[in-house]
Amino acid sequence: MPAPPTARTARASRTFPFSAVVGSEDLALALVLTTVSPEVGGVLVRGEKGTAKTTTVRALAAVLPPVAVVEGCRFSCDPTDPDPSCPDGPHDPVVSTSRPAKLVELPVGATEDRVIGSLDLRQALGAGDVVYSPGLLAAAHRGLLYVDEVNLLHDHLVDLLLDAAATGRSTVEREGVSIAHASRLVLVGTMNPEEGELRPQLLDRFGLTVEVAAPRDPVLRAEVVRRRMAYDADPDTFVASWADAETEVRERLARAQALVGHVELGDAELLLIAQVCAAFEVDGLRADLVTARAAVAHAAWHGRDRVTKADIRAAARLSLPHRRRRNPFDAPGLDEDLLDQLLGDDDPPPPEEPPPGNAPDDSEGTGDATDPGDAQAGDPPATPPGPGPQDGPSSTGDGNGQPQDREPEPSTSPAEPSTPDEQAPAPQAVALSVAAPGQAYRTRLFTARGVGTGTAGRRSRAVTTTGRTVGSTLPDGEHRPLHLSATVRAAAPHQGVRGRTPGGRLQLVGTDLRHAVTEGRESNLVLLAVDASGSMAARKRMAAVKTAVLSLLLDAYQRRDKVGLVTFRGNEAVLALPPTSSVEVAARRLTDLPSGGRTPLAEGLLRAAETLRLERLRDPRRRPLLVVVTDGRATSGPDAVARSRQAAELLRATGVSALVIDCETGRMTLGLAADLAVRLGADHVKLGEVAAGSLVDAVRTERAALDPALRKTQGRAA
Template structure:
């Protein structure tokens, strides 16, 4: 087994280390979501944490890690007698992004269940993670049906496996830790709220710190065991401190003053529900225990808010996470209490509070390298900050225009039935959904069609010498349920940014419409891409990605002006689809062309655009043209383009009206 990188050898990342340690002290805090760019030691720190956790006592031979002092009465390996047991290290179980449902929750031997009536159950990762850590790298890329299972287990502290009337239940209480790169897409709000704390990590821009990171990593790679031995004393000290903090935790007093500050802070930042209040209370208590105190101070409440609230205050998918620290300090001061130790800023340990494991002193600064923000986030790019940018000299380019308010759109879907990644847009054959038929299983059986299986086995019972009530079932009798659900698609936006679209009010409405469609794509778990055309060429403003936030940011900063190379835009989009088809052949595309249909520049621009559109029609690509033409005189060029694409056209007004309900039918009729 490879020696893990020591937790105390991680350079910087104070917020990340503190959040992990607080969960080690009090697992009731609810886990950690680590957001940040690649290569910032996210996974390294999480894997290193497991070596610091105290050992757990388990019932000998129990596959579900029952506690000998209080065994689970419903354990599938039970019943167990109280007392005894053995101690083993706490486990850290990794959930791969591409794991199957059976790998996560466990699997039943359906054939034995039908023929012998026994519950032959093979535990899954949730059972392995009980009383330990469940780690999900790239948690934002996890399939929706696995997310649903995680949510259920996290809420109930148990996992239920149901297979055609046969059910198994076992305890599943674990520390949930996820890491993600926001550029690859955001989490569903339901799962986001399940993480107790969140931290933003980024690589330091200080040369000395970067040098130390490289030095330690090279030393570890050269001799992992020797490097770990050099940090053994620091690791033992942190491990002992975790044990001491756990013992002190029940004695920590959360006074009325601290509770008022917690409630006021959550109300001031308008977080949904009461989970934030509870998580903040538990985090502040753990901070006090980690600092060796029995009273919660105002500084604990402040640090708890910085860790527990940023991911809960997002009002829509394009809002950047974070807290206004001036507002936080104002709220804490307003609701402070000076009649007891709750608000003593220095406390018995002085201002140092819960220092990091490297002895850096003090709580991690909220103004450290992780809090600098990303200047490309939609929240910053969409609030008029770009209006003062100079236009390109001599190019006819105009300053970017902010978008109008987004609105709710009706569903645009791809006709036919696909087999792409799970999502919420178009019809598809999936492992989850309504049952539409039965077939022989290809590979392992995952979803049994009971009636079809019984029907296949029934004619052979006499020949198989059936005696008694049991049904004699063989492998050839098993039938897999065919199911139909929804898939996600690649929604490729092709946006006209030429001079004919550049009127500020008009372009703002266009951006608002595209932003609305992006919001719909976020909710339906689509991949999105953005191609723009203006001047003399087309550009891929955003290659296909799961990060709808990134698409919104590029859209907001999109400049306009120049000629209208419509053919170039269509050809560029066709090339993007060709490359993406090689990377992800099962994902079907939906092309949304946003234009007034005009084409200028070069010889016979409309003819070239028509030929380019014919490529999409020949490939059977589903398409919609959002007609942006305005004014009393309309040429109808966008409608003609839609016909050449084999799609349909809709005006900006129709995009938000009930009349768009007929749009999908038009797409399907033209594709038939």
């Protein structure tokens, strides 16, 4: 009976070969470049689900060259150049050993002390020693740190990761620990844009970004399925069949890493990189630096000792698209025609070795990428569609913006009926219009009432895992930071009973532990219920309404909220967007939203109530904030007014925090939205007061009008 495989062998047999991945040339190239030169700053992989993002990243670790480390060093110091400030140092004498490159995976629910390390509580409470316990950044030094769904990770953790990737060091200042150690790693993050975006500041910190999409070519799709089924049926045999190609990639990576420090970046090429970045109007200088480093790595990967235009083109395609976003609703992209105009013709290519097996390569600006592994197998070469916004999930239509929805049908009058409780159903021949929103602006801060316990964010007050310390509590199963002073105070009265001698160590037991209670801000579910009826389209109010809602979406994006969109018009209410973290999708649905017909206010409120009920079951800790955008009229169906009041009182009974944005304009107003706010127990805000500076401007205007009268009164009194 054969001996069971070792853990390492078993893991290797379960890793899909890097050379066998089909249709992800840009992704493979980006991973290779940041592996050759970690100073590039990591890779962010954006794409729809099921596009082998995680498979490709895990496969890369198997082809990384072995790493020489100092034996016994927890921080994987390089024997040829040990870190002089290594917490495990000084390393004298240096004993060298070799180990495989590590792939460290960071789960979305990781905490700060697990990422950067913290005080070793066992040593602190048991022996009274201050000992540092390394975190994941130390474990990933000189290897790969992989974060799946990086857009769902807390922003402060993403900041820590990106700082370490950019500087090559991690600094820990917490709980009496002051330590800095080397953390030179390749940071790879993957995300699905449908689940929310990274804020622009974090997006810019990633060196390279790749858009991946499933190939549209049936031949290529069939090859993907064929290889995956062969791997699942017999992993060992499949991996063995690609062993030679994997070895060639591993050796080529080692040669590129040795060569990258000797590649020459001439003044002309550096000036060309600066011209390209300036022409694409990217903010800051990080784009220039990343493009230069990636171009050097690309030259080393191809065995060249000097950067060429082809290297700059390949680097710019990966380093610039995500830096051209001007607001959160812009999709990343790059005008490759403009890039070709700026770079001109490529330099004559010097002779170079062909890429091994199915090794990742780039198109060198020709728009063609051939899979050598497929060609060797006798299959015709196929090129997957280039990544871009048109291939991503954002281009999928939802039916709200199709031309047939926008064409107005003949009608004598698009206005709503004058009788609010009219019994007849809404006419089918009603004029629909699509108003374009204006430029989004900064809104006031609207919050949920009370103090919650939801996910850390930037909107409402909450007891969270980060923030200012407001008290202490006994351990309750929740992960919270240690409240050191409260722990000492709990232990102090019992020192005599526990036999502490004068000058001896503090005697602690498990029941003395106290955790800190911190108060910060949480993210909420912002559910927008938007009235899209004919009364809203009247007087061209819908454009202003869409602008206000778009501004609220921008605010929700910045505060890390989930958003949902309910629209109501005619005789029904529709959940146009189920609660999601992707405000881009919400913005598209809003922009294409047609308006016209009667106002089914009751249906809109009931649809919102049902949406909130289901979301409360899915995520009970996330508090909702309902934002109703309407003029308060109810004109659809029998007893429309009475039913809308009942629906409002039903929502109020659930205790949901609500806000009514009053869209009624003109000198003669009915105050229906204000009445709706009272019945909802909601705050009432005029449409013109949504902007952050509107109330201040109103006060200043009122004061300016009163000042002359005040001065006149004061003059008479004098």
